[in-house]
Amino acid sequence: MKALSQKRRHPLAAIALLLLGLLVTGGLYAAATTVNEAKASTADFTASDAEQGGKLFVANCATCHGIGAGGTAAGPSLVGVGxxxxxxxxxxxxxxxxxxxxxxxxxxxxxxxxxxRQLSAYVASLGPGPSIPEGGLLDAQGNAAEGGELFRVNCAMCHNAAAAGGALTRGKFAPALADVSEKHIYEAMVSGPQNMPVFNDANITPEGKRDIITFLKQIEANGSPGGADLGALGPVSEGLFVWIAGLGVIIAFTIWLTSRTS
Structure with a gap:
């Protein structure tokens, strides 16, 4: 007991405990992430898929991403992107x-x-990462109301509340989400392309992603029941249209009146 008590007072004891805590926390997080990503598993790739994908990669992608996809000054590393x-x-x-x-x-x-598919198999073989989602998550049969709430909280600030897209800084933009396949919407959420953040399964569950897809497909199917949506930008574009159109009508009416009196 005396020896143990002395070790507790050792100046490196606190650092050792901190490192141990970080290792345990990191291990638990990695395990949880792996379990969550397994829910969006892909169809199994074969060794032939990866081999053919490697050939396609060398011929078409290695110029920017480097041999072995390790990245260059012209393109990022793809190891672990999934x-x-x-x-x-x-x-x-x-x-x-x-x-x-x-x-x-x-x-x-x-x-x-x-x-x-072959290119995906090759990059997937380089390191673990988000996989291609399975069909059950892409049927657009989730809860559209829940999906709308998730979309407005996590996505609308860039993509617009009507998913019509929007401008970002320095020439970048968030694209409109109409006519985007369910699979590509899901993959964008888990991979975070361009300026988009990654929404892993700890942020938005697979069921939540399914709900978001359902919401997007519902508003896409509904169209614009009120007529021309004017870019779905809300009162700014609508007010501008009314101002320009109304002012034009007033000017035209004034010209017509003055021409009549003369």
């Missing part, structure tokens, strides 16, 4: 880049579905 990030970026045509700029633009995909 299959979901590759499936989103390549599947929406954002990668390969069309040109250098503040942000990658959506364009027609340069690879077919099989090639996209």
């Amino acid at each position: 299959a979901a990030a590759v499936d989103f970026q390549v599947g929406t045509g954002r990668m390969p880049l069309q040109m250098n700029g503040p942000q990658a633009y959506k364009k027609p995909a340069q690879f077919n579905e099989e090639q996209t």
